[in-house]
Amino acid sequence: MTAVFQASLLGADEIVGSAIRRTRLDHGAWIDVGPGWLAGADELFSRLSEVVPWHAERRRMYDKVVDVPRLLAYYDEGEPLPDPALDDALRALNDRYGQELGEPFRTAGLCFYRDGRDSVAWHGDTLGRGGTEDTMVAIISVGAPRPLLLRPRGGGASIRHDLGHGDLIVMGGSCQRTWEHAIPKTSRPTGPRISIQFRPRGVR
Ligand SMILES: O=C(O)CCC(=O)C(=O)O
Numbered sequence: 580m581t582a583v584f585q586a587s588l589l590g591a592d593e594i595v596g597s598a599i600r601r602t603r604l605d606h607g608a609w610i611d612v613g614p615g616w617l618a619g620a621d622e623l624f625s626r627l628s629e630v631v632p633w634h635a636e637r638r639r640m641y642d643k644v645v646d647v648p649r650l651l652a653y654y655d656e657g658e659p660l661p662d663p664a665l666d667d668a669l670r671a672l673n674d675r676y677g678q679e680l681g682e683p684f685r686t687a688g689l690c691f692y693r694d695g696r697d698s699v700a701w702h703g704d705t706l707g708r709g710g711t712e713d714t715m716v717a718i719i720s721v722g723a724p725r726p727l728l729l730r731p732r733g734g735g736a737s738i739r740h741d742l743g744h745g746d747l748i749v750m751g752g753s754c755q756r757t758w759e760h761a762i763p764k765t766s767r768p769t770g771p772r773i774s775i776q777f778r779p780r781g782v783r
């Protein structure tokens with residue numbers, strides 16, 4: 580797959596727009612998918628796995644406290660990102676989507692899926708404004724591909740995209756409140772994957 584955005588090598592304006600394809604979904608949601616969007620993704624995976632202060636979390640689930648099945652890191656707006664390639668990617672995403680979004684992406688959430696036992700359950704990013712307003716969440720995946728599934732809230736067929744090695748997906752419109760997404764567990768041998776989620780202020 581030919582990468583169209585060479586982080587740290589090309590200027591942020593040198594993205595080939597045609598390499599990102601938009602799919603309109605029901606209920607005012609859409610996704611943009613850019614296969615191999617980020618060049619140097621395998622090297623970025625290695626660097627991030629080393630330098631990011633990954634932490635495990637535990638969350639209350641009903642009457643139990645359980646391990647969150649992935650490692651996490653979070654960079655709030657203004658906090659330095661852990662690799663210059665992420666600054667470049669953020670700038671490129673803001674160049675491309677800033678006008679349509681009406682504000683910049685500002686925060687970066689990182690997830691490390693160590694193997695097929697790590698996952699994220701069905702959810703929308705609705706803790707913040709995404710629960711009530713149209714917004715965008717841009718996700719860059721590095722490392723081994725994992726399927727990201729999307730399904731309409733309230734039921735319907737799911738859509739699958741295998742995302743790794745620099746693939747970009749942007750969930751837009753009403754996607755966070757009218758659809759759900761998940762990275763399911765798998766018993767197949769699966770290499771590690773890191774996802775980098777860029778969100779605007781107030782979207783979680
Ligand atoms: O790993 C991914 O691509 C999805 C992560 C996600 O949905 C989230 O952190 O809200």
Ligand SMILES: [Fe+2]
Pocket residue numbers: 702703704760
């Ligand atoms: Fe999410």
